[in-house]
Amino acid sequence: DAKTTQPPSMDCAEGRAANLPCNHSTISGNEYVYWYRQIHSQGPQYIIHGLKNNETNEMASLIITEDRKSSTLILPHATLRDTAVYYCIVRIPEGYQKVTFGTGTKLQVIP
Amino acid sequence: DTGVSQDPRHKITKRGQNVTFRCDPISEHNRLYWYRQTLGQGPEFLTYFQNEAQLEKSRLLSDRFSAERPKGSFSTLEIQRTEQGDSAMYLCASIGGTANEKLFFGSGTQLSVL
Numbered sequence: 001d002a003k004t005t006q007p008p009s010m011d012c013a014e015g016r017a018a019n020l021p022c023n024h025s026t027i028s029g030n031e032y033v034y035w036y037r038q039i040h041s042q043g044p045q046y047i048i049h050g051l052k053n054n055e056t057n058e059m060a061s062l063i064i065t066e067d068r069k070s071s072t073l074i075l076p077h078a079t080l081r082d083t084a085v086y087y088c089i090v091r092i093p094e095g096y097q098k099v100t101f102g103t104g105t106k107l108q109v110i111p
Numbered sequence: 112d113t114g115v116s117q118d119p120r121h122k123i124t125k126r127g128q129n130v131t132f133r134c135d136p137i138s139e140h141n142r143l144y145w146y147r148q149t150l151g152q153g154p155e156f157l158t159y160f161q162n163e164a165q166l167e168k169s170r171l172l173s174d175r176f177s178a179e180r181p182k183g184s185f186s187t188l189e190i191q192r193t194e195q196g197d198s199a200m201y202l203c204a205s206i207g208g209t210a211n212e213k214l215f216f217g218s219g220t221q222l223s224v225l
Binding site: 032034036041042043044045046049085087095096097098099100101102103104 | 156
């Protein structure tokens with residue numbers, strides 16, 4: 001599976017949009033982009049995923065560039081509960097066996 | 112959906128002892144994963160089951176580690192002759208059923224080897 005690159009940390013003011021970037025320049029045509037987040041002392045939690053098109057759900061929006069080499073997770077109105085480590089991963093349709101989570105981005109939402 | 116549960120939440124052991132962790136996946140999920148996570152790092156894949164069959168193991172899984180999933184339900188991860196380097200969070204995740212794209216993680220077992 002392709003590897004991803006994320007900034008180690010970001011700050012965001014409460015109530016503002018948080019835009020978390022991810023680079024996945026070696027992504028293959030059948031690999032999906034997934035985002036998970038991990039709040040301290042808990043297991044990671046699924047947020048959103050996509051293949052080519054932009055996606056939106058109740059938690060976030062995912063913007064994938066046309067060449068699919070990078071993506072951005074958008075939390076439209078960040079709250080203090082969104083403070084977490086955010087992982088961007090790519091995976092083949094068959095499963096998560098070869099996924100590398102990396103070190104993620106530590107998002108700190110500031111009051 | 113009662114979620115993925117792991118037991119115990121915390122385990123402190125002395126070097127050289129054996130430890131066993133249990134994971135109960137979401138009931139209709141046929142695939143189960145074990146990961147290890149150390150401080151400041153993301154989860155690292157250890158092994159994967161589809162039903163009762165262990166289909167893949169990471170090179171991280173030394174021969175002191177063994178995992179089972181009898182009858183394709185709960186799973187156990189055993190570490191024999193623990194070493195201080197085994198200290199980590201051990202996470203279990205399951206996938207399947209109607210939500211077959213996303214992993215559901217348990218809260219993990221934090222192992223400390225003294």
